[in-house]
Amino acid sequence: MSHYAPPLISAERVIGGRAYDFSQRVAVMAIVNRTPDSFHDRGRTFALEKATEAVRAAAEAGADWIDIGGVPFAPGPYVSAQEELDRVLPVVEAAQGLAVVSVDTYRPEVAREVIKAGAGVVNDTSGLRDVAMADAVAGTDAALVITHSLAKPRTPYPGPSYGDVTAEVAGFLRDRVRLALEHGVRPEQIIVDPGHDLNKNTYHTLEVTRRLREIADIGHPLLAAVSNKDFIGETLDRPQGERLPGTLAAVVFCILQGARIVRVHDVRAAVEAVRMTEAMLGLREPAYTRHNMA
Template identity: 35%
Template sequence: MTYVLKSKNKSLELSKPIIMGILNATPDSFSDGGQFNTYETACQHADEMIAHGAQIIDIGGESTRPGAPDVSLEEELARVIPVIEHVSKKDVWISIDTSKPEVMKQAVEAGAHLINDVRALQEPGALEVAASLNVPVCLMHMQGTPRTMQTAPKYQDVIEDIAVFFEQRIKACIDAGIKREHIILDPGFGFGKTLEHNLTILKNQKAFHRFDLPVLIGLSRKSMFKHLLNRDVEERLAGSLAGAMISAQKGAHIIRVHDVAETVDVLTVVDVCQE
């Protein structure tokens, strides 16, 4: 099934997996916190990811790592809006990684095409604002909150529990006026999951195709590779690339990564070898 995302008179075909490059304009993100939290370094990194083949740049101003503190609305806007305005001059889609309705609104006004919300539009007012903006939304599953999500997460059946959550959030979105063709699903690797949960999701990604919606996979440099491979965050490239390859082979439509050039190489090899 080929999906086509549409936003602001731009189209993005998902006939094969595409790359979403991660741009954390934050001082404390788990992998690259502080590397790109000035306007100059953030813009430079965005330009590099675009040059390396990213078709979406995902810009976030609040870390969602385990235990991350809250960030004020004013601070988050100050971190992301100038960078969005810079990237909007490029031929690339822009995703705003936020749960705050006002950040969604101002980001889309500044040039963002997509809302990527780890809380799946559950914050007060988020559904209504997202519907009014008429852009695609990515709904991610998370058990708990960033502060609590890794405190002994438990599921009866991790795949089916996530599927039930997706059913509920899809219905809530459609009831709020969001078009079904604007919905993307993300099972949320590392967000309230143990290593076993993450590996089960990785093996069973095709289960989420039942919704006939694009699936986004984000496992780049996640702590699952620390637990599986005993690798520090700067040593997780190989594991991340293996995860991206498996996800592509299992039908993921968007793969969210830190290492764009390397992942593009992997997906190119996967693509030419598809039967």
């Protein structure tokens, strides 16, 4: 995959007890939100029973990882750390053994507890705004996703402005990676995410996606969280619920630009798009071959 991915720092990793070689495969991360106000599912999996059903369905559909969220990044009502833990811990426990478990949180105290409960990934959309997050992950076996954003989570940030958005995102991520390393996070624990749509308008996100290789060149596995986001809706004039074709196009494009983890809502469709892309890149054998075979 060298043509499509830059050399990776510690391409071979053990995450959540499972071995990955990101030079040879792409991980599909499913999204399960225990929130009443997520931008896509609008509370569909807020009830614990619905969330655990969604975890099982994602695993059956082929998800490699399952990302569990208790508080959205977008502006909304305050949720305490204890309430966030009450939302996510039962789902973390329900997902054990089904896939690698990730928790989408910006709170170090939540990260510590979910790691104890078996989470293999902490997905910090605040980009180490609280450096104690690095301290919470250092010394554990958990991976840490460092995401570009400008505002505090749950905080409005209208009219974000950049000079060169891709260069600024890459610079931010390089600085935060250095900060994580200074606080004891090991290189093989780090994953980077350019933060599609987070404090970015559609033009910004399209530009970052077009030049995603510059972010991948940082050298840590790159996560692309593009699923059903507004840059797709605004580009194609499609509301939530009608963005799957645009999402799949963005997923495949990001893989070709170096993404190694893709975060998605529609798991089965995304898994098939990702596995087909891997096969076309020569990384995966067909499930079977009969057509024109001797």
